[in-house]
Amino acid sequence: MGFLAPLMLVGVAALGVPIAIHLIGRRHAKLVKFAALDFLLATKRRTARRFQLRERVLLAVRAIACAAVAIALAKPYTSCARKGPEVTRGPQAAVLVIDDSFAAGYQIDGVPWMKRATDEARRILTQLGPEAEVAIVRSAEGSDHPTELTRDHLRLRDHLLALEPSARPADTTRALARAAQLLAASSHLRKTVYLVSLAAKTGLRAEDPPWGKDGPSLVIVDTRPPAMPNLAITSLRVDAEPGTGSRGVAFEAEIANFGDAKTSVEVSLTIADRVVARGMVDLPAHEHRTKRFLAALPAGSRASDAWVSLTPDALPVDDRRWIRASLRDQVRVLLVDGDPRTVRHDDELFYLEAALRPGDREDSGTQVRSITAEELAGIEPRARGKAGALDLEEFDVVVLANVAALPVERVNVLATWVRAGGGILVAPGDRVDSADYDRTMLPLLPQSLRDPIDTTWGATADDRDSRALRLVKWESDHPIFAPFSKTAPELADAKFYKISLLGPTTDTADRKVLARFTNGAAALVEASIGTGRSLLFTSTIDRDWNDLPIHPGFLPLVQQAVRHLARKHASFGVADHVVGSSVSLPTSDLKKLEVRGPDNTSATFEGDRIEGRANVRFTRTDHAGIFRVAGTDQAGTTRDREELTFVVNLDPRGSDLTPAPPSALPASGTGGGSSPVDNASRRVELWHSLAAALLLLLLAEGILVQR
């Protein structure tokens, strides 16, 4: 400790003044010979100690106060290691760039980092002094306009106190550019930008520097803790999972570990405010993993709000991600009957139709339409509204059951549809000629057909069953065979008397034999064609070549096959809106639309904002969560529009708190400011504190005197 004016320390001798006064005062105390001294003595027994203590404390306070005056006038100072940036006091222009991204809510010892940041910013504001023109720029993406450069530090303090973490990621580079723009307009020679930020690498773009060489000087206020581990759900998608029933859905959450240590975390799935599944995920450092949940949406609704959440960590805001899971329309199947019969049970599609719509129930999840092969001639890829034409877009799956080879143009139409995502199941029969199929149908098949073989040819009636083929190997992990065990009798007991053999492997992608007969011949072959799928069953779909349709395994097999083929259409509910993005909402001839956000704010579109528009654009997606839409039709009836409900999630970029490398930070310009933070010692003047202590002492002395 040192003194700027050590001569003033002579005044410490004033310490003796109150002591002298005290002693003289004791000697000159009034003397009273008192008769009722016993009463006083009894009183004193209680108060004597307190009185003595008070006298001594009073003496000490007065002595210290006298000494403090002298010491304060001597202007003491001390040196300490610098923790924060060196802030030069005086006339200058300065901009405080403060990170208010959602990462600013990172909890450090139970306190958000934002509090630490604003405290530091206020400290800098104090140190800059009243002559400094200061502005505040928030660095969250899409933040409002910054404050102007002003000397009204009181207002700036209020602004700092009101700062809260937003729901957006940081865009530090843009904020620094804004700060440079503000400072460019200032006439001060000294221009400094104080960056109070987590300085995550995702918010800084080294390739887009905010200023050049003549830019302001940059002071980085390091308020980051040494480590900021963070887990986050970075994406969430939901797909239909017909394998788990007509309301089955599969959620896939991508969980990222942005920390330096391996960890495991509990993940839970909530649908309609009820936790339906939980699981643990092991996450290596700086890796991400996908957690898949299978669930069924609640009965009675076609859509549900759902979210996946993690056990909250230091940054809980990104530990939850919302999605809107909706049941898509039923699997629409077009059955093409290649061998129609007037006798119902002889018809090629008799068993298949019964299996796809058991009991003809609405909730079977399948919408079936049957046509003959001749009617297939009228099919077109997009024939909506065209009389007599079949629109392929209205179907998810086409089943060709014992259909003779189609003309090339029909095959091309179907192939185009399959490549675009359709699913086709081909089952041969007596009407199928392998040679014809080779000529025209190959674009639809996973593999070319050869002539069928009749395993019971020449057998007696007794031998017929023993010579029949059976299914022995199937891919039990495949979705089609998911309901079956590896030796499921409901499949294994079925007898196949005649099957089509397959030709050499074609060049179709992902060709895979899913099931084989006892003789090793393929029973079910799958291949991807474009984004669609093709399945080839090498026996008939009715009882002409086998007795599978009368076995219990037939129904689940064909249902699974149809759902599997339709899977391509089942991707839905992807949360693709992030905070800050705009959402286009169809007006659907509504008179008024009201969007209610998760923070209970609402925005209304009516009058000129909605009339004559096909869509309105909602931009106030400032919070993550589920936004609900209520619509008022022309008749004045208002109801919730479930179909317009949408979900907004955090931008996962903001969850990565990995610090930016020094090279990503802009170089300090020639703004005349100080260099970035260093750890050199600095002088701390103590006389302010002493003056404050003196005031307190005088206050204490006054109170003691009054007592």
Add this chain to the structure above:
Amino acid sequence: MTSLPQRIDPAQLARLGSLPIKARVIVEGALSGLHRASVHGASVEFAEHKEYSPGDELRHVDWKAYAKLDRYYVKQFEQESQLTVYLVLDASASMAFAGGGLSKIEYGGLCLAALAYLVTQQQDKVGLVTCGDKRIETVVPPRARTSHLHDLLSVLDGVIAKGGTGDESPAAALGRIAELSRRRRSLIVLASDLFDDDDATLKAITQLRAQRHDISVLHVLDPHERSFPYDGLTRFESLENDHKMLVNPAAVRREYLERMEKFLTRCRTTLATAGVDYHLVSTDRGLELTLLDLLVARSRLSPKYARARRTG
């Protein structure tokens, strides 16, 4: 009660001449008020005739006897020679305290002197016992003669002039009276501040009362002792011992006054329970008023007084 006589300032009274004069001034002041009081006209019982001699009051001459016998006879009343009054003055050091006017011993002494004067005028016997200094025993036996009054007042004047010494409790003096009275009921008037250890005086009074003595207590306190008006750092020293105390009076005032009030309440309650005539007097109060209060209180107790006189 009718209007009180014009007040006689105790301080001015103190500057008067000898104690007999002061006593007479007080008595006359008190009696001038008494004449207008409702207690006027209290009678005494006739005892016997005696032949007139110079000095006897003419108002007691029995003119009917003169008419029959042609000789002057004077009526004598029984109580004039039967009532014995013991005056007890606490002359301990604490009574020397004077906050600004008379000291407590002066005030109490003047009251007792006036009372002695009055008693003697009524030709009752009056004695004096003082306490305070254990080494000096001041006892004036009760007598009814006029010359005895002079002697008693001389002794009393000496005690007052000495100003109070020692720390002997009035309890000792009261014990001596119990011995002196030899179970004859007497009227005992005690002037004291009652400051002693363990309430010894109160206990002694209660015991005397139990022996059927009539007791009046003049509890003499200085106004400063009741209001504790001191301020600033003050060193208090005891009048009776070596105790000293440096204190800020403001810090202890409230508790001191509470303790004083408790003490006074205890005195009042104890003595009232015992049937003692208790008067709390302040040394700035007119002496004649104090004497008047005492007389009025005694007159209210007159039936007892008469009975006491009959039973001798």
